[in-house]
Amino acid sequence: MRGSVVHVGLKNPKLAALAAVAAVVAAGVAAPAAAQAAPATPPFGSTIDGYAAYDGQDTCDPTAKPGVVAFRDLLNATYDTHQSGIGRQCDGGSVSEHHEGRALDYHFNYYNSADRADATDLLNWLLATDSYGNKHAMARRLGIMYIIWNKQIWSSYDASSGWRPYSGASPHTDHIHFSFSWAGAEKRTTWWSANQVAGNASVYGILPDGRLTYSVIDAPTGDRTFGPVISSASLGFTPKAMATMNFNTILVTSTAGKLYRVDVNTNNASLTFEPPVEIDSRGWVHDLLAYDGAGHLFGISDGQLRRYGVTVATHSVTINSNTVIADSGFTLNTLTATGPNWILGTTSDGTLRSYKINGAGDWDGATLDPDGWGFTHLMSPGGGIYYARDASGAMYHYQDVNPYDRNGSDVVYHLDDPVDTGGWTQSLLSTQPDTIS
Incomplete structure (x- = not known):
């Protein structure tokens, strides 16, 4: 199933039925057994709207509401x-x-x-x-x-x-x-x-030439409201993976296996940063990094998933622990964190997967969508909001009503209203965690 904006590898999945509902359609409207889906429904309390009164058309404004x-x-x-x-x-x-x-x-x-x-x-x-x-x-x-x-x-x-x-x-x-x-x-x-969410996503990126970028996406609308602002300076090394720790602090690994902290000074009219600080000189060979905003940095390399305990402050990151979560066979094409000890990623065949991380050698995974997520980057600023970039540079946004239910039937798609139809040319992208509620 595909939305009206179609890209190769981008699929709108068949949503599983949320619950059995009573058949209330009268004779003349009744039909064969209902399809295997129902619209994704957020959780509600008992308070509900009254019945809409009749209010017929009396003005002329055909703009779609x-x-x-x-x-x-x-x-x-x-x-x-x-x-x-x-x-x-x-x-x-x-x-x-x-x-x-x-x-x-x-x-x-x-x-x-x-x-x-x-x-x-x-x-x-x-x-x-x-x-x-x-x-x-x-x-x-x-x-x-x-x-x-x-x-x-x-x-x-x-x-x-x-x-x-x-x-x-x-x-x-x-x-x-x-x-x-x-x-x-x-x-x-x-x-x-x-279905309302509030907040902005702060998105950092690294261009192929090593310069940094900064953009802002408004979560309720999915519109990019600021940027990209691009630094004049470049990192000075070849980056491999990145994770945004807070508004002013980014971690970046190099192809030489080194871990750097990048301290961002401003991202208003211009973007500047201090010379990268080398935190560790060896062993950081991760293809993917993600920070959950709650003291856990996740890295994947050669099929191994590791969790690092970290202490984070403005322009400061301390690595406290190193735990092997999966020793082998854990491979993803993209990686982001959706909340404390929750990660999300896509596989080489376009499957969207969610994981609850419990401890060393202990994790629970679930498939949210079996195919169609053929993206190059995946990010979550929290609040069940996901941003995904495809190979053409288009950026899409999604809302998972409950990102912790291991069920993709409540993911709301906005394929007809992308963040941008192109222009996201960064080789690496990461968003500050826990900025959306």
Whole structure:
């Protein structure tokens, strides 16, 4: 399954079903057994939105609203990319939330069994009762005002009537129509507040010529808001792996097996750093490094995973311990840390893997996605946010609702909205840990 922005080796996985949901779709909308997926759902408490009242179109602004765009992206991430439409130019003769950019036509074909199964899966999920007894829970949390599908309409403002016959000009057998309240269209409902993150990712990089770069990515939007700022000086040695320890301190290994501390002085209008300080002169042959922000530095070389206990301060790093976690056979193409004693990486065949590190020779691993993660770099600033760069220099962002559940079904993909479509030319990249909440 792929998003509408397609790159070789970049795949949007088939998300596993999160839970069984009650079948609430009435006769005339019912279809074959639901597909093997449901949209990735964040954890919610019992507090829920009320039913959206009817608020028909009365202005002309067909610009696609953010909640509708994000809902479409969620469907694409779950059911593969389908043709869809949101905004529609005002014609002066009809009333439609499309004219206000707060309606979505999502093209499932009722007469295609696979599409019909996916549509059933989606509608069951939207209209199911949640674990707290809230009826039509996800439709309410998303601010859906009404749904039209296969000559039937369900409306939040008459939810007790269930599905009712619909006799409009279009039978809606080739697409599902969703109209949203203004709160849902503008992402002001509980679905979006549950998915909110806060903070900025500070991303350091090293160019092929040894110069350092600094950029900032806004976590809630996935937009690069600053940089890259590039140093005029170069490191003076050939780097092999790097890990950002804090805002002002980076560790870099060399191809000669040495470990250096790089003290960054400023990264505002310019980026400067002190001459690299050699911490250790031998044995640092790691291909990958990652710091978890909680006193643990991880390194991988020749199939061996090591954990170093470190004490970190501004312009200061002390190595306190060296523990072999995996003695052999531990190979990854990319490496980052997602939290204290949690690491994440991709393999040579594009598998996304998560690991809980317990101690010497003791770790638990899980596959979050079996294929499609053919990236050159992977980074996490915390908060379940992942950044991945591909070979073309494009940077993508993802949100793992629960990065510690060893389950990739709740990873939200933003393939239609990359951080950048190109320009990330660094040979090494690393982000400061634990800056996103």
